[in-house]
Amino acid sequence: MVKRYGAITAVKGVSFCVPRGEFFGLLGPNGAGKTSLIRMIYGFSPLSEGELLVFGKDIGTQWRYIRSRIGVCQQDNTLDPDLSVEQNLHVFAGYFNMKPAETRSRTDELLEFFALQHKRRSKVMDLSGGMARRLVLARALINNPELLILDEPTTGLDPQSRHQVWDRLGALRERGLSLLLTTHYMDEAASLCERLLIVDHGKALVEGSPQELIEEHAGRNIIEISPAPDGLLAFLEAKGAAYDDLGDRIVIYAGAESGLEETLRTRFCIDQCTIRPAGLEDVFLRLTGRGLRE
């Protein structure tokens, strides 16, 4: 897929495939092109170049079929402030041509699933951030979608609400739902997604399961030493070790095989020295750099 906005190329040829039933995550810094990709997938933006099949159908011609089988939670809040919580779901069901009886039962089911029954008649404006986000999710599920597309579903939520959302998504996984998710929370990606794609500057960097990515790109343990003692950099160069020099701090990616970790611990851990298991965040920062975006 390629996406251009006038002179800007936001997506520069990204390909990926999500099998049915998989929870797939898109990671990338601000402006990487995640939302642009997602908008093409649900037919909001036309592709500038390339080909895109959803459920085996072309989004350009079969968009109505595709959209009737997916649920989308957009990055911006698009809840209808003119309508109550319940009306938001009812009106949305209408767009999917759902029958009134089905709409009512599905609405009750979802309000209960997302613990929103008591807010049924509230105005959307009066909901807290967490409740609004849950309502967006409920709305995205109104048509019983086979594929759920979530663009940063838990941004701005407290840990309680995030865990609640994750629990709900976990429950949906059991029912065979496929998920395409973008997030800036590495723990969210690691715990929810079976496979991840990291994108930056509109290009795909790496793809794999969270575990694979960590092993391949961050090693087993991370050793942070600050400030760098004499001879450390020379030693790392000589060993061919993977590390980032942040000036006041050296971050070393220690794989399982070499005796690197042991040597560092004994020879260089003088002042401040942390050893911790490598995580997805290390992979992310290593691959996309530490510079600020946009």
Next chain:
Amino acid sequence: MSVRYRDISWRFLKVLHRDVVVAKRLWKVNFLVPLLEPAFYILAFGLGFRTLIGDVDYAGLKLTYVEFLAPALIASAVMWNSFFETTFGSFVRMYYQKTFDGILATPVSLEEIIVAEMVYAALRSTAAAAIMVAVLTPLGFVAFPACLLIPLVAFLGGMVFAAAGMIFTGAIPTIDMFNLPIFLFITPMFLFSSTFFPMTDVPVWGRVLSWATPLYHVVELTRGLALGAMDSDPWVSLAYLLIASIVLGDLALRSMKRRLVK
């Protein structure tokens, strides 16, 4: 991005339904304006101006000024209602509330959203006209039963002004810039489309300019139905409004697609 007419189906009614659900919540405010507005004008012109303005000759009839003015009030309400709805109303839904973005995640096309917005605006014009007819008919300003056709004219005229408003909504960068088309087009139409004075004593160029505006034709048709006589040919006015609604409707769809397809 070109307009795809094959993407327009009856599903637009679902979006229309949304607007109607919202309108129902605000129905008291929505009804009050068309109910009171003609009353204010009639009081002002009937009581205040009675001694200043004499009778008006129109289509062979001798009318008091208020009799001449009343049908034009309905016609201008048609204009204001639908133009406001597709400018300020639609802009808020599109830009601030992101309502259209939300709908575009469902099996509804952008074309259907725009059509629904325009039809809703025209229905508001229709409702306003119907309420005004209900107020003005018992007072003797509008003839029964021809007045029953006025809401139909209001719908057609409403579509024209709704489409015109939508063209600006697709093109305008910020909401306060709607003052410009209102100042340049809507207010002059309100004043010069045979609303407040008949065209008989106006020089030819003025008559031609006036004839070219859609409001003139809505005023004429409303007056024809209210008074049982009109200065011009009703079929010409109907044809004008029909063609204008189709041409402007197409331009409105283009304008909005250019703005919203990213």
